[in-house]
Amino acid sequence: MKTIEETYDVVVCGGGLAGVSAAVASARHGARTCLVQDRPVLGGNSSSEIRVTPHGAAAFHAYARETGIVSEALTAERAANHEPIMENGWTNSVWDLTLYDLVTRTRGLTVHLNTTVEEVKSEGQEIREVVARVANAETALRLRAREFIDCTGDGTVGDLAGARSMSGTEARSEFNEPHAPEEPSEEVMGSSLHFKTIDVGHPVPFAAPEWAVRYDDPSFFYEGGRVPKTLRSGYWWIEIGPPWDTLHDNEALRHELTRHVLGIWDYIKNRDPQLRARARNLALDWVGQVPGKRETRRLIGRSILTENDLIGRAVFDDEVAYGGWYVDLHTLGGLLAENSEPLNARHLDPTTEYAVKTYVGPFGIPLSILVSRDVANLLMAGRDVSATHAALGSIRVMSTCALMGQAAGTTAAVAIRHGVGLESARRDHIAEIQQILLRDGCFLPNVRNADPLDLARSASVSASSQELLRGTGPFSPSRLADLGQWTDHPVYPYSGVLERRCAQWIALGTRPRLDAVEVCLSNSTSAPRPIRARLFVVDGIWDYRVDPGDPVAQTVLEAPPGGPQWVRWDLGGGVDPSSLPANGYVRVDLDADPDVEWHVSEDVVPANLAAYEAQPGRYRRFAGGASLSFRVEPPQDCFSPDNVISGVTRPSESTNLWRSDPVDPLPQWLQLEWPAPQTIAQIQLTFEGQLLREYHAYPPFYRDPQVSADYEIQVRRSGRWVPVSAARRNFATRVVHDLAEPVSADALRVVVQATNGDASAGIFEVRCYADAVCAPTPFGPHTGSPESCLPNGGRGGQWQDNRRHSHEEARAS
Template sequence: MKQQTEQYDVVVCGGGLAGVCAAIAAARGGAATCLVQDRPVLGGNSSSEVRVTPHGAAAFHAYARETGILSELLIEERAQNHEEIFENGWTNSVWDMVQYDLVQRTPNLTLHLNTTVLGVEMDGRTLKAVRCRIGNAEVDLTLEAKVFIDCTGDGMVAAEAGCEWRMGSEGKVEFNEPHAPTVANGDIMGNSIHFRARDMGRPVPFKRPDWAMHYDDARFFYDQGRLPKEIRGGYWWIEIGVPYDTIHQAEEIRHELTRHTLGVWDWIKNRDPKTMNLAENWALDWIGQVPGKRESRRIMGLYLMNEWDAIRATVHEDEIAFGGWFIDIHTPGGLLAPTSEPASAEGYSETSDYAARSYAGPYGIPLRSLVSKDVDNLMMAGRNVSATHCALATVRVMATTALMGQAAGVTAALAAQQNTSPAHIASTQYQHVQQTLLREGCFLPNIKNEDTGDLAQRATVSASSEARFAGVGPESHGAHEGLAFWRDQAVPLREELLQRRGQWIALGGERLQTLRFCLSNTSEIPQRVSVKLMEVQHIWDYRVDDAMELCTGEIILFPGPKQWIEWHVPADTALQQDSYIRVDLLPNPHVQWHVANAVEPGHVSAFEMSPGKMRRYSSGVTLSMQVEPPQRSYSPANVLSGVTRPHATTNLWRSDPAQPLPQWLELDWTTPQNVSEMILTFPGHLLREYHAYAPMYRDPQCVRDYDVQIHDGENWRTVSEVRGNYQRRNVVAFAEPLRTDRMRVVVLATHGDPSAAIYEIRLY
């Protein structure tokens, strides 16, 4: 074996999404960084080897899609990839190459693929080096660094370094978590492999190998939550864990999963009366042989996140990421257990006791959970972070782990530059990490832009025009081409008021006086519907509490379809401008509140899933209603709110859609400023999860073509021209500093929306 030693500021072990984002973030932060991956491709469970599509908070919450480095990657993948997104098994190599391309284009970043970590070298509480082997090159590689980030999933580096770790489920006595068992045990979630089938256009046979599983009981599938819903694949429930060890018996699990996969396909193809005819022309195209893991070691950090943190959305002062997947604890054993994962076993009910207990977020994740308590220069990101078994059930999904990876990379680079520990950064400079993450395009639910170096924050803002929210209805038209929804998590559009239903309205300008609702009365007699106007903190304020009531009333609806019914807001109602309110209609099964045929930016809806708790209605829709007078929901000043998505208000400037492009947004200062860089955040890619977006997708709301102009005292002069953009975040660097007291962004074209729109402008 050839011996080779390399030195870096930061070494990231593990090339899944957490590791990729950690390495890119550290390198962008100025640290000499090395990324080590034991597979030939990047992406971990999301790669073309495993093919689990990335999930995150937007599966359950409108406008909760993850941004930052992950967003860059996913937007690029959709723009390039001809393949539609499908639940599992459908990922192709375009995704691998999008990640590979960004890594290769990132300065300060060295990549070692096919490189396995074998061990570590320690000096007391300091990790000095990791020992690796490049498998196909006969090279033993020693990587030395100031800071290490363990993104191996199994926490192999941390375990070798002597860190305390947990595996299994904590008992009820420790944190009294709702999903915890009475007594602690070794139960963990299992591994899965996926398959893909292809329609051949003609009948094709399949013969099960003798060594594969034989299924002949329909109850195993249809009564236990293992529905063969799609012939083409997507079966996350082909899962095995307990009684196997997901680390040391991974190969045994892989073989068992292969046996079961072939048996499942044999059932679908040859035995299931419901699928045999449907599957007649389908043939197996691909079967994964790299199992995707859900859970193994969890490394103990400075803070152990628990289930209550997610359910109660605990505010951590060192918040550096967010999550919003549900408390998704798979049944130990998977295929070997009596039933599948609980939500699937009960048919994905939106209103069951289990659904209500499991619905979580969006919630913040603390930096301390990414910092080892036992090794001074070691961090973690991914499914091995410091969390209980129940908390891991929500933070483990890949879009969330990618956010943690970016935060770990930013922290590690800062620690390396200052020759200090990540723990020191976490305790004394977490604000610096937070502001860096926001500048790099991330979102934090409880933190906004307070960057003192941002020149835009000192400016006044004006625009060529401004949209106002007057309402939308069944006949409205929106620019939503290519946007669908992820079927498995979209609440069905039952327009009947079977539960309390609420619609958020962003207030601004003239006081709200009148609301109109588009309703149908399906009975033969007049119906009464109670109206409640609720004070909310943000668009994910799902509480139902009498203390939130601003005013109440009632409307009467005579029999008939699609009527616009007017309700006047009492004149003494205390309404706070530049914030959201929620208008709720109480249940009446004879009344339908119709969904609008357009999604109004920033205007979401929800329904009461259990007493006192709402959840997103369908896949992120706007209900049919009108407001009078029209509200200034999209003021130019929103670009300086410090938040780059709807939250406490829309945080969006949007031009009047009735006025043609180009439209402009202008910043003015009382004295000239020296500007070297502009950072723009455009709308799009937020409303729904990655699964909702079509192949070769460009979000219609996103600005495509624009000019940056400065005023030279007499005329406007163009200093930058951008054409063909489809990314949400743009950085415009000027060749030399510009001195000006007036600056404009002139939007020439979008990808289809009639309005120009911007969430944020930063200037440095």
């Protein structure tokens, strides 16, 4: 046995999306970092070995897509991959290679694959080293570091270091959580195996081995919430936990799950009355042999996140991430229980009391649940963080875990930089950590850009033009290209028929004034229909209160027979401007009338979304993010150039977006101007796009139409505009431009020459720095001087293999 000793600043154990994000973030901020993964590929449950789709807040909240490191990778994967995303079998090895490419490009990061942590050596309350074994190499690694991050999912490092943990289900009396049972339980959510099929073009038989489980009863599937929605791949509900221990009985569960996978496919192929004809030409192409785990142990941190924090959208001083998936608690026992996850047992009906009660977010996540209470130099990220069983039901999804990983890696690097412990970093340097996360492309619901180094914040902003919000109609062309919906989950409502109360958010401008609002309606009866309409001021696009206060205006509209036709609401000379929030939102609500349809637009107006009343007193996002047809007078200047220095990089309490006038052809420019020359060495741009829906909706080779593809950056020196950088064929939302040498200029322009399809140029944020402080974007475009950015320039970033350099640096230390 060969033993190798290596020393780092930070060691990250576990190579799922939390671990990858933690390791990349740590290394990007100067910490010598090692990532240890016990599998041959990265990605954990999302890898080609398990194939679970990364989920997150955008499944239930428009414009809640996770950004940061996980978005960089997913955006690059979609731009390069020919394979459609399929639930439970979602991708091929292109995703594995995208993650491998990401970590390989990251300077200062060493990666050990096929390496399992077996021992932790501590002194007092601190870990000194982890001992790991490299499979098939007869090699042991002794990895020393100042800080350790447990992203194993199982909390293995923390447990070996003596950290206390939680497991099972807490009783309601402990935290008073709505979904907690009266009595505590040791049971946890189960593990799953997935499979994938292929259409061979002719009938193909399937005979299950005699050791497979035999299924014969259709009611087990169709009444138990186990309805196959597709035969291409499946199924999350092939899940088993108790009576097996999902941690120590993992191999027994793998075999048991294999028995059930083959038995379920045998039933579909040979006996299912609804599906066997459709399955005639399908053959099994792949069956997973690595169980995807949902829950084992949870390490105790400085605080414990509860379901009540999610429901109340608690605001934490140390907010470093966010979530928004519903409280997704699977039935304990899985296939051995009467029903699957309760929402599926209710046929995924989003209007049921259960569905509405589990709907949470977007909510902030505090750093205190990532910092170990017992081990001074241990962070955790992923599903092993300090949370109750009920809270874990929401935050365990992988995109949320990735955000927690990036926060943990950033915190570790900040602690190293300042030479302080993790709790000191959390307590004394939280503002710095938050500003770094925002600068690196993350979103925090309750924190905005206050970076003192960002020169753009002191600039005045103007543009060649700006789009005015006029509205959208039922036949307005879509600007989303081939962006689809998450087909594995109901797209509800399917139409704008007013079976329930519905509403449309309308973004206001810098000097808000409203004279009239029009809605496009159809009346299926032969007589006019009265419809009560109300206009509310709301806090933002995620203000789901049905009655957020007294309406600023209300009336009864008359929908004439037939349609579609515009129905005008004349606001009587205008609503009092003092009651309207500048750069905020109002909402037009129409009461229910099943004889009237409020037409859904083919288009989605950026940052202007619709909702429906799922249960009395509770709105939910309309469909997968949609706009109902409306017109507004006068047009609103809600896409002002000033929005690029609002400090927020997505629609939330306002649009936070500049868009050029789509009537004016490209190129269009955005300009920052200072009263005195500034020294500029680095520019970071955040473009519109990639935020409306989950990645289920993104087809192969997708490049978001709203992202600027070709553009040039110019500075004004001595009254002349001089190009200093450019990009070609960009698909990334966050792009960093390092200038060849710092320039002194009193103004800067971003000139957008082409987008990936949209008629408007769109930018969320511009940042400028005198030094290179922004983290690199390895999957960005080819950038450099305008002369070097030829029209046929390829994908960006110089590829370099940092592994040898990182190993040698680590061993030398």
